[in-house]
Amino acid sequence: MSDAKGAGPALAMLGSVPLFSGLGKSQLRTMVTSAKERTYRAGETIVKQGEKGIGFYLILDGQARVEKAGQQVAVLGPGQFFGEMALLDQQPRTADVLASGAVRCLVLSPWEFWSAVGNEPEVLRTLLKETVRRMRSGPAALSD
């Protein structure tokens, strides 16, 4: 897996992410240059259920599976995000997220996230809608 050499590929990717479709080029560029890119090997735990964590993750390449109490509840791919729940309520992670194969993510700190989208109602609306959908999905989602 190659390391990121610049903002170009991540920027092009972000432009096509539905969550960020309302953002302008300069906002996307600010986000990409401040955020960090991380790569994970197959099987690696990216976030762990029950642990404190604050990062917001956007998948650039590869697939990650979401597991609650060891049960798979979702598979996420390029353009999809995770980690928004702990970011929103500052409580422990609600699920494990594991790399299914090699996974490359853009990781935003809370500060980077809020300064990029805190004043963007369309982004926040999309984020909340997806978060509520996730919380409603499946009986496993109803328990802590």
Ligand code: CMP
């Ligand atoms: P967070 O709780 O911060 O960390 C685990 C993440 O898994 C969570 O944020 C969501 O991004 C994601 N997640 C939890 N439940 C689901 C679900 N049912 N479908 C998709 N993603 C989920």
